[in-house]
Amino acid sequence: MKENTKKIGRSSVGFGSFYRKGSHSDLKKRSEIGAVLGGQVWMIRPDKDAKTTHPCLWMESGVVEFKSCNNFYDCTTCKYDEGMRKQSEKGKHPTWQEAMRRKPSLERVCRHTLTRRIAGRACAYNYECSTCDFDQFFEEVWAAKNSSLPYETQSIKGFQVPLESYFHQGHTWARMESGGIIRVGMDDFSLKLLGKADAFDLPLMGKELTQGKVGWGLKRDANLADVLSPVDGVIVEVNSRVREKPLTANQAPYGEGWLFAVRNEDGRSSLKKLMDDTAGLNWMAGEIGKLESMIDSVAGPLAIDGGLIMEDVYGNLPALGWKNLTRTFLKTE
Template sequence: MGERTEKARRARVGYGSSYHKGVAGELGEKSRGIGTVLGGQVWMIKPDKDARTANPCLWMQAGVVEFKNCNNYYDCTTCKYDQGMRKQVEKKKKISWQDSMRRRPSLERVCRHSLTNRIKRRVCAYDYECSKCDFDQFFEDVWTPKTKNLPLETRHIKGFEVPSDYYFHDGHTWARIESGGYIRVGMDAFALKLLGKADSFDLPLMGKELEKNRIGWGMRRSENGAEFISPVSGVIVEVNKKVRESPDRANNEPYGDGWVFLLRHPDIKENFKELMRNSASLEWMSKEVGKLEQMVEEVAGPMAADGGYFGDDIYGSIPGLGWNNLTRTFLKTG
């Protein structure tokens, strides 16, 4: 791998830490790395200084620990690492990240959301007592749910987009974990191209509790209706009014402005257990496209030798496929 390519990979992914088995005597020697004990074995971890931390932990940014990536979507209230660090603070073995920041000059005491790269630089005006900060409440309750997030990387299967960082349900709905532990939900490009542009969407109300693998919302196109399975469980905290008011947004940007709602659930890992991602979602989508091609050939005759690409309104172009047949086969709800 060339030097330029390697640097680009490290900048994008943030990988690069090396580790080796150590001995107890190494634990106090910072030059050898960060020492930890797992299962009675000493491990020395040395961060790659050239690698960019994609999701920096507050404790690292405040200088309490040398290297730690956030793997809990900045939801500190449910983070086991944060809970462990707080216990260390109670035992006087560590200082809190707030106290560490308070030791800095006033202009360097930046907001916790700036520390985690979620907003531009902003100085903290409340001495890290976030519960008293109006901006903190605004950010968590209003700004974060409404923030538009686009896929980091998207693959294409014969014209159908498949984002690598989204989780897919086999009923052609998706879920994405976002900062603060929110879960954004929507319909995939395959379903929206399959059924064409909706006249309206029947979206649930805020506060409604949904259960995964059950009907979550619906759409109508002329006299036809379709229902979509919710890929995850949770309580709805935000509904996309733009999609309700302008249904074509879902088709125009299924993985961006076309999301349908945002929800919260206390156990994210369990909630996402059965969903597909990365290579699994690509393999599944390839099979779904193959199934659709076979159905089209049975109704409209042989396709191009290379299969070709499908248009944006498959049912509208080939109504002989049957609306109910399509929703039953692909959405699992017909």
């Protein structure tokens, strides 16, 4: 019987792949990649032309046939990379660097070209990336570029929620980036809730933050709001623009208004304790409903404008109480 397959232009695995419905017994097959979505088993088989959106260096070098990077190209903390290197030490296969050195000179390109983050560039350091000035420079430039990139958001009653980010119940967000860096900020909800800040009391470089503990503060007039850190990590960068112009955080909370960046050798563990964007959207809808009830009890029903809540909730309704708002939504006193 002819296999029921369908060629698609794009899937969560890559381009040019075949997929089919399968059973749980199919998950043991090594010739296909299995995934369970909504209780249904789907089997995906990359064809010879398959390409992944985020190609792993082990795949691009030819050591393995197909592998996507799911660690933001931070090989130093990647469990897959660690496992592959251990196998290389036992002589089971070459490292990706050794595989690249065996290629013809015109194919020995920079690892950043392999991952498609830059156009064609030859490797001049024989894949000894730690000795390459360009590699270090590029990582710094890439991190700076990522920090101000606009991110896709979804609006819920006037509050913007970023996709591809993680959320803490204290209304902060975290986003994993290349090199094990986690960028952190306050969400649109909290900044509209408390209004325009006079200043942010941000942590200093080198300070170690603990997930779920107070990490920084927001000042408005005589009021101070403590904010819980969404992740563990050591501060490696602080946004000087927000320190100089606090309004930047309100104007672009997920772009230029980020607050600081931390480094965590096991950042993915911290992120696992947070909500992803799907759970975050549902949670945010509940938080907005809670705020609407509080406003209703103080000022009566919302205006007939679709229920959009004002840009400065506390500034327009101080009767809600600063401490009441921070205790309810930021989870701090």
